[in-house]
Amino acid sequence: MKFDAVIFDLDGVICYTDEYHYQAWKAMADSIGVYFDREINNRLRGVSRMASLEIVLERASGKFSQAEKEELAEQKNELYKKLLANMSPADLSEEVKSTLDELRSRGYRLAIGSSSRNTPFILRQIGLGDYFDAVSDGNNISRSKPDPEVFEKAARMLCIEPERCLVVEDAVSGAEAAHRGGMKAACVGDASQAGAGDYNLKSVKDLLEIL
Ligand code: BG6
Ligand code: MG
Numbered sequence: 741m742k743f744d745a746v747i748f749d750l751d752g753v754i755c756y757t758d759e760y761h762y763q764a765w766k767a768m769a770d771s772i773g774v775y776f777d778r779e780i781n782n783r784l785r786g787v788s789r790m791a792s793l794e795i796v797l798e799r800a801s802g803k804f805s806q807a808e809k810e811e812l813a814e815q816k817n818e819l820y821k822k823l824l825a826n827m828s829p830a831d832l833s834e835e836v837k838s839t840l841d842e843l844r845s846r847g848y849r850l851a852i853g854s855s856s857r858n859t860p861f862i863l864r865q866i867g868l869g870d871y872f873d874a875v876s877d878g879n880n881i882s883r884s885k886p887d888p889e890v891f892e893k894a895a896r897m898l899c900i901e902p903e904r905c906l907v908v909e910d911a912v913s914g915a916e917a918a919h920r921g922g923m924k925a926a927c928v929g930d931a932s933q934a935g936a937g938d939y940n941l942k943s944v945k946d947l948l949e950i951l
Contacts, residue, residue, distance in 0.1 A: 743924075743951065744904040746843055747894045750854035750877075752785060752910035752929055753944065755831055755866050757824070757856075764820035765796055768812055774800045785930065786911030788855050788884035789813050817858075824858060829867035839945050840871070848951065849873045851894040853907065855884050874898050886913040888921030895923070908947065912936045926950065 751757045762781040769776035776796060784792040793813050797804060804812070844850060851874040852859060859877035863869050874897035881889045895905050907918035910929035915936035918925040927937030928944055939950050 741847075741951075743848065743906045745849040745851060745873075745895070745898050745900045745906070746947070746951070747851045747853040747876075747891055747905050747907045747918075747923070749786070749907070749909045749911065749914050750852055750856055750859055750862060753908050754836055754852070754868070755827070755862065757827075757862065758785075760820055760823040763823060764816045765792070767819055768816040769796055769799075771815070772800065772812070782930070786855060786885045786909075786913040786917075788878060789817065789857065791884055821858065821861070824862060824865060827862065827865040832866040832868065835943065835945050839947055842948055843951060846951065849898050849900060851875065851898055852877065853891045853894040854878065855881075855890060885911065886916035886920060888917045888923075891918055891921045891923060895921070906951070908944070909937070 748754055761784060762778060765781060766776050774796065780795065783795055787795065790813055793809055840850060850872050852872050854877045856862065857878035859875060874894050876890050876894035876897060880893055883889045891907055892902065895902050902922040905923045907914070907923050907925045909915050909918060909925055909927050909931050912931050912934050915925040915927055915931045925937040926939040926941055926947060928941050931937060932940040941947065
């Protein structure tokens with residue numbers, strides 16, 4: 741076995757929160773008269789909340805103080821959390837759940853490595869609150885992807901060497917973070933299309949072919 745552990749990004753890999761992020765950022769941007777569209781939303785994938793806000797504010801004409809920025813990020817997050825409250829175990833696809841179960845039965849340790857500070861809430865909503873062996877997320881890091889911190893911490897929580905961990909990512913910044921942390925990356929979605937991974941997969945279940 742080449743790997744002992746698989747570290748999964750959350751948003752865009754385990755579940756799909758893109759639309760909720762989009763709606764919440766759009767409402768916040770509209771409230772201050774700043775243009776925002778789905779193309780800009782795509783640039784926020786894998787990026788921390790405050791770094792995302794900076795991208796959203798690129799289109800703003802005026803300047804915002806740090807306190808104002810924090811208020812805007814909070815405003816977005818409050819709406820985002822209201823939308824997340826609609827999520828349920830039905831938002832966890834059968835494909836993802838059966839892939840996770842199969843990997844576990846093959847003996848892999850399974851972890852989450854996500855930039856999101858809402859990770860514990862999302863995992864509970866989709867019925868995976870107690871599922872993973874380790875959860876490293878936006879609450880325990882000070883540097884966002886492409887910095888490797890979130891994955892390094894996940895590997896440390898599992899007590900497994902980075903080179904024995906495979907990261908699963910949908911964001912190019914996430915694949916870069918894995919590589920900078922000395923890990924291999926299996927990509928799906930955007931990152932797969934960009935060829936950013938060591939393995940570029942069509943979907944999560946293809947992990948069963950490489951592990
Ligand atoms: C990442 C998402 O998982 O989490 C980003 O891909 C998001 O789009 C980031 O900005 C931070 O999320 P949160 O939930 O802490 O605002
Ligand atoms: Mg992602």
